[in-house]
Amino acid sequence: MELKDHIREVPxxxxxxxxxxxxxxxxxxxxxxxxxxxRFAALFEDLAVDKVxxxxxxxxLFGPHLACNLDAGFVPVRKPGKLPxxxxxxxxxxxxxxxxxxxxxxxxxPGERVLIVDDVIATGGTAEATCQLVASGGGxxxxxxxxxxxxxxxxxxxxxxxxTRALITY
Ligand code: AMP
Numbered sequence: 001m002e003l004k005d006h007i008r009e010v011p012x013x014x015x016x017x018x019x020x021x022x023x024x025x026x027x028x029x030x031x032x033x034x035x036x037x038x039r040f041a042a043l044f045e046d047l048a049v050d051k052v053x054x055x056x057x058x059x060x061l062f063g064p065h066l067a068c069n070l071d072a073g074f075v076p077v078r079k080p081g082k083l084p085x086x087x088x089x090x091x092x093x094x095x096x097x098x099x100x101x102x103x104x105x106x107x108x109x110p111g112e113r114v115l116i117v118d119d120v121i122a123t124g125g126t127a128e129a130t131c132q133l134v135a136s137g138g139g140x141x142x143x144x145x146x147x148x149x150x151x152x153x154x155x156x157x158x159x160x161x162x163x164t165r166a167l168i169t170y
Contacts, residue, residue: 003039003168006032007148021148021170023119027061036167037062040147041069043165047143050112051075055101055130056082058119062147066117075107075114077130088137092129101126103133110138121146121166124155131162 006026013020026032040062049072054063056078067074080089080100087102108114114134121127131141141162149156149166156164 001032001035003032003036006036007168021120021150023058023061023147036147037065040145040167041066043167044070044115044143044145047115047163048113049115049142051108051114051139053077053103053108053114053116053130053134055116055118055126059117062119063117066115066145070115072115075103077101077103077116077133088133090129090133090136092125094125101129101133103137105137108134108137108139112139113142114139115143115145116141117145119146120148120150121155121159121164122150122153124153124158127155128158131159 006029008022008025010020010022026036049070052063052067052072053075054060060076064074080102083102083104086105088105089100089102091098091100116127116130118127127144134141143163144159146166149169151169
């Protein structure tokens with residue numbers, strides 16, 4: 001099955017000049033969804049992983065299934081103010097201004113092996129900040145995974161310290 005056939009490209013969303021890779025068309029198709037989840041899990045089967053960290057919000061769509069397949073737990077990294085207990089945060093640069101991500105302080109124990117996942121890597125800034133968040137809490141980032149990599153934006157270069165893997169590339 002060609003998974004790209006199930007990814008919808010939406011020009012000029014959310015703003016002019018951005019070509020948005022929409023995975024909702026893949027998610028709603030039973031066979032495309034199961035094929036995508038199976039292939040995504042197979043990408044990481046050689047890694048010993050304690051925790052899969054999913055980045056809000058579309059990392060939450062792929063992270064838990066992956067965690068189950070790897071016999072790992074799932075940890076959400078969220079936008080500020082969403083997590084109820086004690087958190088640590090990382091600040092990262094956007095095109096205009098900055099943004100923050102948070103993780104529960106007790107989510108990852110020191111020395112645990114962590115795989116970070118999101119749906120798309122564009123510039124890599126979000127994933128880089130998440131790597132810092134995990135590392136600053138004592139976790140070991142053993143991999144960073146994406147369903148879709150936009151290679152023309154070279155986001156992988158920002159993650160050169162990590163084992164970065166993607167299922168589908170554009
Ligand atoms: P970045 O930090 O630039 O790698 O952006 C990554 C985040 O933005 C991910 O959470 C993606 O879901 C989202 N994203 C960025 N660009 C796109 C795009 N062209 N299509 C779909 N999602 C995108």
